[in-house]
Amino acid sequence: xxxxxxxxxxxxxxxxxxxxxxxxxxxxxxxxxxxxxxxxxxxxxxxxxxxxxxxxxxxxxxxxxxxxxxxxxxxxxxxxxxxxxxxxxxxxxxxxxxxxxxxxxxxxxxxxxxxxxxxxxxxxxxxxxxxxxxxxxxxxxxxxxxxxxxxxxxxxxxxxxxxxxxxxxxxxxxxxxxxxxxxxxxxxxxxxxxxxxxxxxxxxxxxxxxxxxxxxxxxxxxxxxxxxxxxxxxxxxxxxxxxxxxxxxxxxxxxxxxxxxxxxxxxxxxxxxxxxxxxxxxxxxxxxxxxxxxxxxxxxxxxxxxxxxxxxxxxxxxxxxxxxxxxxxxxxxxxxxxxxxxxxxxxxxxxxxxxxxxxxxxxxxxxxxxxxxxxxxxxxxxxxxxxxxxxxxxxxxxxxxxxxxxxxxxxxxxxxxxxxxxxxxxxxxxxx
Amino acid sequence: xxxxxxxxxxxxxxxxxxxxxxxxxxxxxxxxxxxxxxxxxxxxxxxxxxxxxxxxxxxxxxxxxxxxxxxxxxxxxxxxxxxxxxxxxxxxxxxxxxxxxxxxxxxxxxxxxxxxxxxxxxxxxxxxxxxxxxxxxxxxxxxxxxxxxxxxxxxxxxxxxxxxxxxxxxxxxxxxxxxxxxxxxxxxxxxxxxxxxxxxxxxxxxxxxxxxxxxxxxxxxxxxxxxxxxxxxxxxxxxxxxxxxxxxxxxxxxxxxxx
Numbered sequence: 275x276x277x278x279x280x281x282x283x284x285x286x287x288x289x290x291x292x293x294x295x296x297x298x299x300x301x302x303x304x305x306x307x308x309x310x311x312x313x314x315x316x317x318x319x320x321x322x323x324x325x326x327x328x329x330x331x332x333x334x335x336x337x338x339x340x341x342x343x344x345x346x347x348x349x350x351x352x353x354x355x356x357x358x359x360x361x362x363x364x365x366x367x368x369x370x371x372x373x374x375x376x377x378x379x380x381x382x383x384x385x386x387x388x389x390x391x392x393x394x395x396x397x398x399x400x401x402x403x404x405x406x407x408x409x410x411x412x413x414x415x416x417x418x419x420x421x422x423x424x425x426x427x428x429x430x431x432x433x434x435x436x437x438x439x440x441x442x443x444x445x446x447x448x449x450x451x452x453x454x455x456x457x458x459x460x461x462x463x464x465x466x467x468x469x470x471x472x473x474x475x476x477x478x479x480x481x482x483x484x485x486x487x488x489x490x491x492x493x494x495x496x497x498x499x500x501x502x503x504x505x506x507x508x509x510x511x512x513x514x515x516x517x518x519x520x521x522x523x524x525x526x527x528x529x530x531x532x533x534x535x536x537x538x539x540x541x542x543x544x545x546x547x548x549x550x551x552x553x554x555x556x557x558x559x560x561x562x563x564x565x566x567x568x569x570x571x572x573x574x575x576x577x578x579x580x581x582x583x584x585x586x587x588x589x590x591x592x593x594x595x596x597x598x599x600x601x602x603x604x605x606x607x608x609x610x611x612x613x614x615x616x617x618x619x620x621x622x623x624x625x626x627x628x629x630x631x632x633x634x635x636x637x638x639x640x641x642x643x644x645x646x647x648x649x650x651x652x653x654x655x656x657x658x659x660x661x662x663x664x665x666x667x668x669x670x671x672x673x674x675x676x677x678x679x680x681x682x683x684x685x686x687x688x689x690x691x692x693x694x695x696x697x698x699x700x701x702x703x704x705x706x
Numbered sequence: 707x708x709x710x711x712x713x714x715x716x717x718x719x720x721x722x723x724x725x726x727x728x729x730x731x732x733x734x735x736x737x738x739x740x741x742x743x744x745x746x747x748x749x750x751x752x753x754x755x756x757x758x759x760x761x762x763x764x765x766x767x768x769x770x771x772x773x774x775x776x777x778x779x780x781x782x783x784x785x786x787x788x789x790x791x792x793x794x795x796x797x798x799x800x801x802x803x804x805x806x807x808x809x810x811x812x813x814x815x816x817x818x819x820x821x822x823x824x825x826x827x828x829x830x831x832x833x834x835x836x837x838x839x840x841x842x843x844x845x846x847x848x849x850x851x852x853x854x855x856x857x858x859x860x861x862x863x864x865x866x867x868x869x870x871x872x873x874x875x876x877x878x879x880x881x882x883x884x885x886x887x888x889x890x891x892x893x894x895x896x897x898x899x900x901x902x903x904x905x906x907x908x909x910x911x912x913x914x915x916x917x918x919x920x921x922x923x924x925x926x927x928x929x930x931x932x933x934x935x936x937x938x939x940x941x942x943x944x945x946x947x948x949x950x951x952x953x954x955x956x957x958x959x960x961x962x963x964x965x
Contacts, residue, residue: 312721314824338724
């Protein structure tokens with residue numbers, strides 16, 4: 275029997291470079307390998323010998339899409355290492371900055387990376403030819419996220435205003451308040467987004483996932499909380515490495531992170547939504563009910579709906595924070611460097627981001643470890659693909675290839691981060 | 707065959723964080739107008755559709771860190787009428803060029819459990835070390851208004867209007883108070899290439915060099931000023947060895963240069 279090979283050389287609309295190799299024999303899937311060929315950049319190696327103060331500026335450069343996430347995990351881990359307690363007003367402004375990044379990254383994914391798949395077009399630019407009003411709505415929604423990051427962080431990509439202990443300069447209340455009318459427009463637009471996306475046709479696919487995310491007693495998680503799993507784990511961030519480990523596989527420049535003694539798990543919007551649903555506002559939960567998605571959602575293709583709801587939450591939260599008039603007593607406390615060890619995890623738009631640092635006496639980094647969300651999801655993506663291809667093996671190659679790409683985009687993978695993705699290559703062998 | 711008469715744009719990625727190409731998608735007000743006038747022919751981060759070359763303008767992000775990428779770059783040049791590098795990785799090697807001052811094998815063993823699976827060059831180098839480049843746009847990340855200016859200039863056949871002076875000049879032009887003179891905050895503004903709009907001094911922070919060295923920068927004299935403001939040799943060395951560490955004259959700064 276002949277071997278059948280289907281090949282897509284570079285996965286589009288993901289951040290970074292990767293490839294997919296799938297080998298089928300008859301009705302059996304023999305191999306699924308998500309290959310990350312994004313070249314290694316060795317952040318954990320060259321962070322050694324740098325000052326604790328430099329970590330937020332340097333680690334931001336791991337990812338141009340979610341630099342705030344890197345900065346947040348870095349500063350929280352450093353504050354743990356140095357024993358700095360955080361002014362609650364600074365914490366509010368950090369949440370506001372994180373809202374900006376969630377908005378920017380999620381709206382980018384919803385309108386420019388994910389929606390084109392459901393509407394059968396190759397890009398948002400092409401989508402604009404038939405759905406101009408929707409694409410314009412998305413661009414305007416995205417822009418307000420960037421305005422928040424620019425105002426609080428100094429610029430959209432690689433913000434300059436984040437430092438260990440706080441900020442360099444506190445944004446002026448009147449500048450924050452000027453954002454409110456546009457945020458109110460965007461909150462309404464996020465409802466329209468959710469309703470628009472709810473009209474898409476989703477592949478019939480569900481899986482059993484172990485969800486892992488931060489959980490906080492009374493907030494939808496951004497910067498703080500216990501690392502919890504749907505299988506009963508609840509640990510402080512400092513214990514992450516006791517329960518999770520990174521494995522190095524031959525086909526990828528990214529490390530696979532798994533539960534020790536367990537296996538693949540799922541981090542990101544669907545996990546947060548399932549585990550923290552009751553912490554969303556009445557309005558967001560009502561909207562969820564209206565579009566038919568709840569904490570029991572196990573279809574990753576429907577994650578576009580959950581992203582729309584998380585964006586709605588981020589607009590609401592940003593308005594709540596601005597109206598509470600955050601007023602830190604100082605931009606940042608004076609810090610005396612000392613030896614220490616600290617770890618932190620925060621919720622990047624695409625999932626849990628863990629950092630730990632060991633500092634020497636003068637505050638220089640002796641050891642750094644960074645576990646980005648995409649390396650945590652990578653093994654789970656491969657399992658989704660295996661299950662999806664097994665179920666849809668009779669589909670024609672072109673359709674199945676596109677749907678496999680979609681199954682990967684469901685996770686909003688950020689391959690630039692994971693290197694610390696994508697060619698799709700099919701290898702179909704008929705049974706002999 | 708390209709049925710369109712619009713100029714064709716390609717965006718290429720080498721070792722990088724994707725932030726500079728994201729700047730294109732961050733042009734929320736201009737993106738649809740750009741797509742009206744330009745054929746976005748090859749931009750995998752934004753589109754599944756890839757049109758064949760040649761391309762009228764290629765924007766190249768990222769540095770060269772693998773043998774495979776070095777060869778791919780030669781092909782990109784052949785396919786491109788104009789080729790512009792965008793960002794500190796493409797113009798200077800980026801932060802990953804810190805390996806150029808270290809042992810890459812040791813770096814690999816720190817990050818990866820199975821170093822034998824990793825294929826990488828000893829160095830991270832700018833695009834212009836490998837192929838002729840028509841224009842270099844600086845920044846970590848680039849400034850999106852400058853990117854729009856560069857795209858426009860190349861597509862209508864004129865020189866981009868990008869100021870070559872220092873952040874210090876930008877700072878004075880924008881009327882900010884000098885953080886180094888007034889507050890004693892060490893600042894790289896006098897030796898750093900303009901482009902950010904003197905962002906950091908506006909946030910009560912000294913410039914830390916995202917746009918790399920300006921032409922004829924004198925980092926050694928600036929280092930003496932930093933020393934007078936209380937910075938140690940090691941701190942001064944590190945600030946020059948960050949996002950543009952491989953770019954001269956930052957590259958040649960030694961640990962004792964401030965003495």
